[in-house]
Amino acid sequence: MSIKVLLIDDEPAWRELLRHHITTEWPDALIRPRDPRIEGPLAPEFAAAAFDAVLLDHDLGGESGLAWLTELSQRPVFPPVLFLTPNDDDDSVVPALRAGAEACIGKHKIDHRRFISQLREAARKRKRQLALWRDSSQAKLSYRFGPVTIRGQRCIRALASGSISAVYLAESERAGELVALKVLRAVPDVAEGKNTFDRFLQEYEVVAKVEHPNVVRIFDLGVADDHAYIAMEFFPAGDLRQRMKAGIDPDAALEYLRQMAGALHGIHSVGVLHRDLKPGNVMLRTDGTIALIDFGLAKQLELDAAITATGEIFGTPYYMSPEQGHGAVTDERSDLYSVGVIFYEMLAGRKPYLAETPMQVIYKHSHSPLPDLPVGLEQLQPLAHRLLAKDPKERFQSAQELQTAVETIQSELQRQRT
Numbered sequence: 460m461s462i463k464v465l466l467i468d469d470e471p472a473w474r475e476l477l478r479h480h481i482t483t484e485w486p487d488a489l490i491r492p493r494d495p496r497i498e499g500p501l502a503p504e505f506a507a508a509a510f511d512a513v514l515l516d517h518d519l520g521g522e523s524g525l526a527w528l529t530e531l532s533q534r535p536v537f538p539p540v541l542f543l544t545p546n547d548d549d550d551s552v553v554p555a556l557r558a559g560a561e562a563c564i565g566k567h568k569i570d571h572r573r574f575i576s577q578l579r580e581a582a583r584k585r586k587r588q589l590a591l592w593r594d595s596s597q598a599k600l601s602y603r604f605g606p607v608t609i610r611g612q613r614c615i616r617a618l619a620s621g622s623i624s625a626v627y628l629a630e631s632e633r634a635g636e637l638v639a640l641k642v643l644r645a646v647p648d649v650a651e652g653k654n655t656f657d658r659f660l661q662e663y664e665v666v667a668k669v670e671h672p673n674v675v676r677i678f679d680l681g682v683a684d685d686h687a688y689i690a691m692e693f694f695p696a697g698d699l700r701q702r703m704k705a706g707i708d709p710d711a712a713l714e715y716l717r718q719m720a721g722a723l724h725g726i727h728s729v730g731v732l733h734r735d736l737k738p739g740n741v742m743l744r745t746d747g748t749i750a751l752i753d754f755g756l757a758k759q760l761e762l763d764a765a766i767t768a769t770g771e772i773f774g775t776p777y778y779m780s781p782e783q784g785h786g787a788v789t790d791e792r793s794d795l796y797s798v799g800v801i802f803y804e805m806l807a808g809r810k811p812y813l814a815e816t817p818m819q820v821i822y823k824h825s826h827s828p829l830p831d832l833p834v835g836l837e838q839l840q841p842l843a844h845r846l847l848a849k850d851p852k853e854r855f856q857s858a859q860e861l862q863t864a865v866e867t868i869q870s871e872l873q874r875q876r877t
Contacts, residue, residue, distance in 0.1 A: 462582050463489040463635070465510045467527075468543065469496050469520035473566070477514060484575045491635050496520035499745055501531070502637055502695065504615045504628065507538050509635035512561075512581040516543045517551070525558055532559025536592050539581035604629070604642050609683045612640055612690060631690050634678040638690040663689050665754045671725035673718045675742065675752040691752070696745050700738035703805060709836060710872070712805040715741070715749055717865040719798050722751045723858035727791045734789065736797035737778045738804070776817040776824075777810050781849055784821035792851040795861060799846025799854075806832055806839065811847065825849060842868065 462485045468474050474492045481488050491510070493501075496519075507513055513531070517524040524542070531537055539561035544551035547565035555563050561584070562577040592598050601613045604627050615628040618639065629640040663680045679690040699715065707715070719741065726733060733740075733754065740753045776784060780796035783789050803811045811830040812823035829844050842864065848854045855861040 461485050461487045461489070462512070462578065463491075463510045464578070465491050465493065465507055465513045465538070465635070467493045467495060467501075467514065467519065467524075468516040469494055469518070470516075473516070473543075476569075480569065480571055480574055481578070483571070484578075489635075494520075495522060497746055500527070504630070505637055506534055506536055506613070506630060507635075508536070508613055508630050508632045510538045511585045512578055513538050513540045514543060514564075515540050516566075517545060517555075525554060528555060528560060529558045536588065538585050538588075541577055541581060604640065604688075607642055607684045607686045607688070609640070609642075609681070609688055611679075612638070612688075614640075628693060629690065631678055634690065637693045637695075638678055639693045641689045641691065643687040660687065665726075665729075665731050666691075668729040668731070669725045671722055672748060673722035673750055674725055675750045692742075692750065694742035694744060694750070694752075696743040698739050698743060699741035699749065699801070699805075702743060703738060703808070706808065707805045709806060709839060710869075712802060713839075713865055713869055713872075715805065716798065716802050717862055717869070718749045719751065719801070720795075720858045720862035720865060722749075723791070723794050723798065724862060726751070727794070727858055732789060732791065733794050733797075734783065735775065736794055736801065737775045738801055741801065776820040777812070779821060779824060780851075781821075781825040782851065784824055790851070791857060792854045795846060795855050795858065796848075796851075798861075799843060802846060803830060803832070803843050806836055806843070838872075839868070 462481070464481060466474055466477055468477070471494075474494075478490050478492070481490060500522075501507075515524055515528055515531070519527060528540060528542055531540060540559065542555040542558075542560035542563050543566050544555060544563045545565070546567045547563070551565070552563045561581050564574055564577065602608050602610055604612070604614050605625060609629075611632045613630040613632065615630060615637070617625065618628050619626040622644070624641050624643050627640045627642065629638050630636070631638045660680075663677055666675060666677045667680075676692040677689060678692070679688075681688055719736075723733070731754075733751065735753060736751070740751060742750045742752050744750065778797045778800045780789065780793040783793050783796075800811060807830070812820055812827055814820045814823055829847055829849075832840050832843055845854060846861070855864065
């Protein structure tokens, strides 16, 4: 048997040492390291369902591991916790055992055989624990997402619901973390729902091609009870739309723009357009990075109009390029225009073009003068204007070109301050 371990320790050297001990016994062990200083505390809904055991250090970057242990031990069906103590004396061990630790491991000198024996016993206990739980009525209900049962995904709560799909917060027993689970409402074999189903599958297929730190991670795609679903990365920090309400300084706006450009470079390099870029589709991670989501409107450049009818307009008018708003042919430069609108909004605190109807907004994107940034941001004006150029030929011609330009501006601003 192999083993799956969640390893919570803020010191990379210790995480590597513990990994070595584990893989010496189980070469194919799945070890999920977690640095609490970077990733923060475990979400209160997280039950570590994918793991056989949890290794938890006594010092978590200034936070008390004992306090973590006390709270985690009270979570229903949480795996056995092996607590890493500074030494083996009673002052360290007794409080940990009282707080719920399965066993304690002195970090001053790890006895390999004893450690492996403790880990093996924890895994056995976990197996018995899960066997009892999975036979319970509570367990069966936990896999229900509305009318759909999805094994391996534990439902926590509904996040959003629309006419096409519903989104839930779930814990993936395969990925070992919280995920956003999107469940398609339409049944695939219903003729009138076929196009919707095709778009839904396309969202997964598009993102699965792209491995980039600023593109949402996709963990799973499947069909359950004749309903398709996608398990993707969950973003507890929210989206850029929420972040804008608090105000964004120019340095942060440039950094977000740089990361968006990098994500688009990754997407465009596999022949894909996003076509629905807006602040609500730019998600924030707890480490400060961003990720683009929602590729339900994405279009592979090599495809014809098999799914999307010619001239049909998708997207949000406030962020549409002039050519997209008029149903004309679009390319990578259309996505760059949308990013330019987001950049302007981050800096100015308002959208560049407002009107009473969507068609009036679309008209302004094509005919109104280029908007100026607020006083004090003149140095960034050429960048914003080039992104928002009416003619695609006057914009940046690729996301990589935009990313390079942003990095140059960031370096220049840093040089001016030193």
